[in-house]
Amino acid sequence: xxxxxxxxxxxxxxxxxxxxxxPIDEAVTAxxxxxxxxxxxxxxxxxxxxxxxxxxxxxxxxRKLAIIGTTAAVPVLAGLLESENSSHMARFALERIPAPxxxxxxxxxxxxxxxNLKIGVISSLGGRRDPAAVQALRGLLRENDxxxxxxxxxxxxxxxxxxxxxxxxxxxxTASGDKQVAVDALLACGEALLAGNRKAEAMSIYKSLAGExxxxxxxxxxxxxxxxxxxxQA
Amino acid sequence: MLRRVLNxxxxxxxxxxxxxxxxxxxxxxxxxxxxxxxxIGDGDREFRAAGLEQVRTAARGAAPTKLFASQLTxxxxxxxxxxxxxxxxxxxxxxxxxxxxxxxxxxxxxxRAAAIGALGSLGGRDDLPVLINALSATAAAERAAARKxxxxxxxxxxSKSLATETKTVPAAVKxxxxxxxxxxxxxxxxxxxxxxxxxxxxxxRSSAMAALGQIGRPAQIAAMLPxxxxxxxxxxxxxxxxxxAMICARIENEDARGTALIEALETVDVAxxxxxxxxxxxxxxxxxxxxxxDIATGDDISRRQIGIDALSKWxxxxxxx
Numbered sequence: 076x077x078x079x080x081x082x083x084x085x086x087x088x089x090x091x092x093x094x095x096x097x098p099i100d101e102a103v104t105a106x107x108x109x110x111x112x113x114x115x116x117x118x119x120x121x122x123x124x125x126x127x128x129x130x131x132x133x134x135x136x137x138r139k140l141a142i143i144g145t146t147a148a149v150p151v152l153a154g155l156l157e158s159e160n161s162s163h164m165a166r167f168a169l170e171r172i173p174a175p176x177x178x179x180x181x182x183x184x185x186x187x188x189x190x191n192l193k194i195g196v197i198s199s200l201g202g203r204r205d206p207a208a209v210q211a212l213r214g215l216l217r218e219n220d221x222x223x224x225x226x227x228x229x230x231x232x233x234x235x236x237x238x239x240x241x242x243x244x245x246x247x248x249t250a251s252g253d254k255q256v257a258v259d260a261l262l263a264c265g266e267a268l269l270a271g272n273r274k275a276e277a278m279s280i281y282k283s284l285a286g287e288x289x290x291x292x293x294x295x296x297x298x299x300x301x302x303x304x305x306x307x308q309a
Numbered sequence: 310m311l312r313r314v315l316n317x318x319x320x321x322x323x324x325x326x327x328x329x330x331x332x333x334x335x336x337x338x339x340x341x342x343x344x345x346x347x348x349i350g351d352g353d354r355e356f357r358a359a360g361l362e363q364v365r366t367a368a369r370g371a372a373p374t375k376l377f378a379s380q381l382t383x384x385x386x387x388x389x390x391x392x393x394x395x396x397x398x399x400x401x402x403x404x405x406x407x408x409x410x411x412x413x414x415x416x417x418x419x420x421r422a423a424a425i426g427a428l429g430s431l432g433g434r435d436d437l438p439v440l441i442n443a444l445s446a447t448a449a450a451e452r453a454a455a456r457k458x459x460x461x462x463x464x465x466x467x468s469k470s471l472a473t474e475t476k477t478v479p480a481a482v483k484x485x486x487x488x489x490x491x492x493x494x495x496x497x498x499x500x501x502x503x504x505x506x507x508x509x510x511x512x513x514r515s516s517a518m519a520a521l522g523q524i525g526r527p528a529q530i531a532a533m534l535p536x537x538x539x540x541x542x543x544x545x546x547x548x549x550x551x552x553x554a555m556i557c558a559r560i561e562n563e564d565a566r567g568t569a570l571i572e573a574l575e576t577v578d579v580a581x582x583x584x585x586x587x588x589x590x591x592x593x594x595x596x597x598x599x600x601x602x603d604i605a606t607g608d609d610i611s612r613r614q615i616g617i618d619a620l621s622k623w624x625x626x627x628x629x630x
Contacts, residue, residue, distance in 0.1 A: 298356060302344070302345075305340070305344065
């Protein structure tokens with residue numbers, strides 16, 4: 076049954092009957108919590124992914140690897156990051172594989188990709204809340220491509236660490252032009268730090284954004300943040 | 310001995326250190342309270358709302374409460390209403406003097422209603438005169454707020470005090486207090502409810518009967534009959550009978566229900582009993598059908614017709630069986 080399903084993958088597209096692939100879905104479910112089954116299935120998925128498959132079939136395989144993928148899947152997925160056709164789904168899997176090497180693969184891909192692919196990798200690093208990506212993202216805040224700069228700011232906001240907040244504050248202190256995304260990201264850092272009980276650090280961020288020079292909504296958000304920090308201390 | 314004294318001193322020192330807050334914490338707390346005070350007076354509605362949310366939930370203690378309440382006089386009517394609501398939600402009685410002071414000094418209807426509304430959670434027995442007086446206020450919002458607060462007011466003696474007040478207040482206020490007592494489920498004040506069922510005011514009688522319909526027990530059936538008889542024929546009598554029938558319906562067993570009503574009917578004279586036969590129909594049940602049938606087929610010709618009338622108006626077909 077499982078062999079038939081992998082055979083069906085060769086001609087698969089999203090318009091065909093999905094029941095042919097049901098044995099793979101069932102195998103993914105059955106492998107949960109069983110290392111030996113997971114390793115076998117992951118190897119079969121990776122072997123299939125290396126073959127000559129349609130974009131939809133690769134898409135399907137990446138979705139399964141996002142669920143059961145381990146360190147073993149990272150090199151294969153990393154190899155897909157630079158391709159317009161497969162980068163998105165490779166990131167989909169790498170974003171969800173818990174192994175730190177998955178984040179490392181995304182970081183290493185960053186200098187090798189451009190345009191939308193770069194924005195995607197930046198977003199995935201944010202999605203993973205990868206603290207090791209802060210250094211690289213800090214540099215990208217000043218990128219000439221505004222979309223990349225914005226994506227970097229948002230990713231730093233999603234990471235939400237003290238280091239991410241410091242990078243954003245340094246950028247805000249010196250940058251000219253539209254800083255709104257960086258401000259939003261800094262507020263996100265405040266929330267993340269507050270959620271992690273880092274009240275002093277969160278308070279410092281909120282106080283830096285509560286001044287009269289800030290737009291009304293930013294001041295309001297910062298004020299609410301200060302009140303939340305103070306309320307927890309009181 | 311010396312060691313014991315030293316140990317005691319060390320323990321005492323630790324206790325003092327653990328209970329006293331540090332100057333830094335005090336400063337932060339003061340700044341927090343001052344920030345809330347500043348926000349309460351902010352011209353921007355959303356900043357004000359952020360401050361008011363803290364008034365509701367944060368910086369506990371009488372001192373901050375008094376400080377927040379002292380802002381009432383510094384705000385416009387809209388701000389006063391919002392702060393009164395927040396202080397009410399905070400529920401700290403330390404705000405009560407400022408609320409009463411504002412109520413006494415303002416003519417703004419919305420502010421007066423909000424102040425009366427706040428007394429529900431901030432006030433106590435001492436506020437009954439103010440709240441009862443507000444039941445006859447010109448503004449409907451203030452009257453409604455007074456009712457709500459009287460229902461909400463906590464304290465074991467509140468219901469008893471309200472019941473006592475029913476002896477002296479005007480009819481409209483008396484009716485309102487009876488409704489408040491019913492909502493408070495003041496089942497200990499049955500004498501006040503029952504006395505009001507025969508009041509000269511139809512409004513008071515109706516309120517008393519409605520209250521008994523909500524919280525009365527079968528033990529009150531006989532005592533309610535004079536109230537049914539005093540009710541004016543038409544809407545008032547109809548409602549009175551319905552309320553008494555609701556109490557009868559609380560007796561689950563049909564026979565026991567019939568017996569309870571028959572026993573109650575035996576406490577009034579024959580002429581009055583005949584007037585109550587329509588009530589018997591509302592309660593229903595075989596025992597009561599037999600009770601009326603005995604009258605309809607009895608020797609007294611003048612009463613026979615009354616019995617036949619009652620059977621012909623029986624609310625369901627069971628009478629034909």
